[in-house]
Amino acid sequence: MTKFKFTQRVAAAMIATAALVAPAQADVDMSGKTIEWTIPFSETGGSAKWANFFAPLLSEALPGNPTVVVKFMPGAGSTKGANWFQEQTNGDGTVMFGSSGSTQFPYLLGDPRVRYEYNDWEPVMATGTGGVAYLNAEAGAKFDGSANNLQDMTFIYGNQGATRLDLIPALAWKMLGMNVEHVLGIKGRGDGRKMFESGEATIDYQTSSGYLKGSMELVEAGKAVPMMSWGSLAADGSIVRDPTFPDMPTFKEVCEATDGCETSGPEWDAWKAFFVAGFPSQKIAFLPAGTDQEIVDTFANAFAKIRARDDFAEISAARLGKYPMYVGEGAEAALATAITVDDTAKDFVVNWLKDDFGVSLN
CATH class of the missing domain: 3.40.190.150 (Bordetella uptake gene, domain 1)
Structure with missing residues (x-):
């Protein structure tokens, strides 16, 4: 299949x-x-x-x-x-x-x-x-729907752990050619948002509930700029816009607009498989x-x-x-x-975690 x-x-x-x-x-x-x-x-x-x-x-x-x-x-x-x-x-x-x-x-x-x-x-x-990735005001001013203008910047991100749900943004940002330094070990995404609010982090992601009831205030105050949602899964298996954020581009759209980012091949297949899970x-x-x-x-x-x-x-x-x-x-x-991911996607992520984070799961 x-x-x-x-x-x-x-x-x-x-x-x-x-x-x-x-x-x-x-x-x-x-x-x-x-x-x-x-x-x-x-x-x-x-x-x-x-x-x-x-x-x-x-x-x-x-x-x-x-x-x-x-x-x-x-x-x-x-x-x-x-x-x-x-x-x-x-x-x-x-x-x-x-x-x-x-x-x-x-x-x-x-x-x-x-x-x-x-x-x-x-x-x-x-x-x-769903989930939303957002930037600080400085990077947000350079964001034009692609990551091309962000690839020469260094970002700081509060990460719960390499094998956690944070692998979705981590892999997405890597595919976009962005340089993101991960501060590992925070206890929840709310703590990541606190890092962003204090300026310790310059990029963040929240699931929809956290974004709606926390990060949206930062956007309204001009302290954060939405970058993309992860999107939603349509009946035909395609990634479409998140119904909660219909005016926000998906990661797929930003990837398609970014030089060197592909929405086919092993990286995309692995990202999408774990997004679905x-x-x-x-x-x-x-x-x-x-x-x-x-x-x-x-x-x-x-x-x-x-x-x-x-x-x-x-x-x-x-x-x-x-x-x-x-x-x-x-x-x-x-x-x-x-709790179902095909072996090809799993093997890709295991190897990527070892190469990028030094996490050995074999």
Whole structure:
């Protein structure tokens, strides 16, 4: 099967899963319980904004209206929290976990710090997202829709880790011929934005929720200039403009306008494969392995109830962006897409990480 056909099949599957419904209502009462939803990043990033958006809605939608508390466990680019969740055996619905592409990528790449297995967990909800790269005012004044005028500059970027979701911007900037120095080890993208705000970093990227509720203020103040979104995946497998940022060029468009950047070949295929794994089903809510199916169904139904709210499209677009939400079987299908990358793309990224970052995963 060609890479195009593979991507097209994945895109069609992602769109199809958005229509899958949740199970029939289970008979579970969660009155008086407190649900701790752990996010493996700092409280300033996109995952925090995602969980904080859904937490009160989930409390309202679950039977008995339990309290839902979002907790944060940053460290090791999110593998600390994921490894902790792998050991959780409390299957009564009071323990939840929120995964992100930065948790998925180390798993896909065989990062030695990974001691978790996605296939053990119970996905109950997944959402897609996008991402936006932006420049400081000095570089933004030179940006003309291509990176040609940026190639003689040196940029500083706060990076969560070479094997995390940050490999998407890192590889994109390399393909554009930009010189970006990576400060590794920040605990979340919100911390990267803080570096940018203080002037310690001169280029940044945020997932859509982080951009909408944090970086947009910098743009409005003239301190940041949007460069590009990563785009969105169309049903035919092509990269199109992100529906949340329709007036912003995609990385593909900027690449096509930049001398020496190609939207075909091994680099592009690898970038696109990891984009597909990291963004169309980027954030996933899980219950621990061994959770009673009745409780799994109860949570899936609660998220389905949230999605069915008359005001959901409006409030989620304002906070998270315009992306699909998957529940029940749809969440399971979204997870399968998120943890699947073909071997050719994986091998390319493993070799690139070794050459550019000194990270050995073999």
